[in-house]
Amino acid sequence: MTILLWLLILFAIHAVALAKQRQFNITHGSSLTPITNSSWFSPSRNFAFGFYEQTNGYAVGISIVGMPNKTAVWTANRNSPVVPSNAVLLLTSDGRLIVHVGSQEISVINPSRAIASASMLDKGNFVLYDSDRNVIWQSFDNPTNTLLPGQHISAGQELFSSASEADDSFGIFRLEMQHDGNLVQYPVDTADSAPYAYYATGTYRAGNNVTLNLDDDGLLYLHNSTNRLRNLTRGGYSRERTIIYMLKIDADGILRVYSHSLNQQNSSMIWSSTDDRCIPKGLCGLNGFCTNTDDQARCLCLPGFDFVMPENWSVGCERNFTAETCRLRENTSKYYDMRTVENTVWEDSTYVVLGRTTKEDCEQACLQDSNCEAALFKDTECRKQRLPLRYGRRDLGNSNLALVKVGVNFIPNEGLPNQTVEETKGKKQRIDILIAGITLTVFALLVLGISGFLIHRRKFY
Template identity: 35%
Template sequence: MFSFTLHFCLLIPILPLLAVAQTNLNISLGSSLQASDDSPPWHSPSGDFAFGFHRLDNQNLFLLAIWFDKIPDKTLVWYANGDNPAPEGSKVDLTLDGRFILNDPQGRNIWEAPIRERANYAAMLDNGNFVLVNNESGYVWESFQLPADTILPTQVLEVGGKLSSRQKESNFSKGRFQLRLRPDGNLVLNTIALPTQYENDPYYVSHTSDRANTMNSGYLVNFSESGYIYVLGRNGNIANLTSGNIVPARDFYYRATLDYDGVFVQYAHPKAPRNGSSVQSWSPVWSVPKDICAEIQDERSKGACGFNSYCIPDSNLRPACQCLPGFSFSDPNNKFNGCNQDSVQKCEPGAAKPEDLYDMRVLPNTFWPFSENYQMLKPFNEDDCSRSCFNDCNCVVAVFADDDICYKKKLPLSNGMENQNRNGKAFIKIPKSDISSGDQYFPESNREKKDQTTLILVLSLLLGGSVFLNFLLVPAISIVFYGSYQKKQKFNRVPSILETNLRSFTYKYSC
């Protein structure tokens, strides 16, 4: 249902051409910018926004971007080439024939604005919108129609409009989270299966769709100049999405960003220093979803934190990702990209005892509800569950839940989360660090006998031979032992236990 609590003026969408009610600093045909630190950007009349090249951290690569220019951190609000940064020396041209093209130093095309017809000039507007204008038909292209991960006051999203997260804080390639306005009128957040654009089930829905009466359904998302974000229905009704206190827009900058961790956040930043402090930062006003760790409920998705990890909401209910014991982040610089096993070893019946090879670790209240089970055991208590996994060559993770059920999980695990509102335990079997890959096939007693036999043979040769022969034998034996050690170090690990899982069965499960 739609709410009528907002001021009547919010009923009127902000039309693009009305946003030009300002003194523009027009950019004429033939103008260009170069990707370098010495090339000054194009500014909006107020100086609040700048359009130009933004250098990526410690790299000779640049984004063609728009940013807040009067605040210290120069926060980006739009960028064109996140998947294909421009090398230093690249150039963007507003050509004499009215096109807007970004080329690398060799003249190869990196990006081009998809204009509808020839532009006569360009302008950076005070609302953060960069526009290409035809004298007769108005805007032929604008950055507001092709947003990256952020929307600004006076900006709208129409049906089919979307925001895409970046991959991480400093990587502007398209990430796996998406915000979009669906044809049914719902504003949703969902993950996508990169590198494809396949859209998984939403983990947030605005509930602004009415199947019984489509006129009640949303068709436009508007970020009002006063700082409210709402969904406008076809009948003029509105649903306000903004929660929390909205401070006067005249004193604060606003932006709403789909962050790289999948949370959609509206931020505010003071325009001038406050309380005598010259250091200012963005403060969250509101966000959705409230707990992304628990809200992503799609068996086709790998969850908020990626495979073989689990998600813990921090004090601000933002996702913090952790690897399972015995696993490490696949990309230490991106903890949302999942984890890999540190060491994979195969146990075989009749070889060393499991307790000689493995330890068990326990994670309380940790679950992977949509990861596939290869075995479900019931009735089982938690000791039975731990023991069964420990003695099962194929088991790496088992989850005890629902008081009497043990779920043995297939790898990789997905949608991991810590849920303090639900009782249960996860048991993780990890190789002991002091077990080498070659020794696991020899029972301890056999290894000791083998080592003792070798030692006796060496001592016998040394004591029984002449001094001259000892001088020859010592280097020779050293070489033999060194070669044996090198061979042992190069011993290939056995196949992953991922290849030895039992045949899959289907069960109803909930952890």
């Protein structure tokens, strides 16, 4: 019996040693390529670190393996271009993790000390170690757009959306765990202030030690140093090892918790921060507005505008007519008309407010003001705006009208019916050229005539 017990103990020690050996299997000289041997796997082979396919190339990151398409949960160098199929990922002999593309060398991760080894762990955490096996960097401390079970976001950390489902470079939305304890979503490149927020937990008095956490059962919650502050999901979902939960800020700006089933090789959403796909501010870019159609977001341009890039709504809209320079004109109504967009809300960038007015008076006030490019009218209040308008979305419960100044196609004055502004300008330029040509010709003939007269006169004297 004693011998059997010792054998069991020795077997357990050997198993632990093997597990540790498997954990530290990425050593100096280890390399990957996108086409063959593309990943370093976790012991369970549920997660992999290495190359994964993106639009027109490959990115380096961490993926969930047991899915039809690799589902990325972390991406390196998100603003760097994708790499081609001849790239090589290498842990060098001097302790650097780099990608070789021909003669070009791209750094993947820059820890404070030389890398002695690395591991892809079963939790989805990629870890770098020094020669004493101290952790010098880990992906769980440097999230990109995803939170995994056991991982948390501390005060001051952010998640950034991807540009699209097929492109994991930086997108246009962010989620921030603020130092005041509030978890808030904003568009990128905006201040951390209420006018730009489109989702918040309202925990702004909780202090600077609040973290966002995700558990193995799908429970997403806020926690401070002593207790749980708020549950964002109900949790209690299956804890089977073949199911992986993840929180992601998607390309459309909405937070979602997903359940990935490795057995069935499918995914399902179990929670989202909103059901209104038009809530994220800036989804449609400048001078565009969002409308829900069959539970899908659709972007439209203001009257007189077209998409800059029809395949990428977030780039926004630009004028489809040439704006006249009218700063010195007293009345622009003969060059412009006002078009109406109903039931829309926008960021308020008002420079003049007119009270106790009508829609018609609001339109005239904008037409007669060379600085006014649009106006927002609600009830009896007219708010003059300069372009661009942003953060637009349709809200059928809001009676606000967006009144937009648009160039007219025809100018019914100055005896020139059915001529466009550009045609009028072009004709005027041609007339000016013709007059100048005739003047020069007459002047040349006059000089020639005088010269001939003088020569002829000298012959007789």
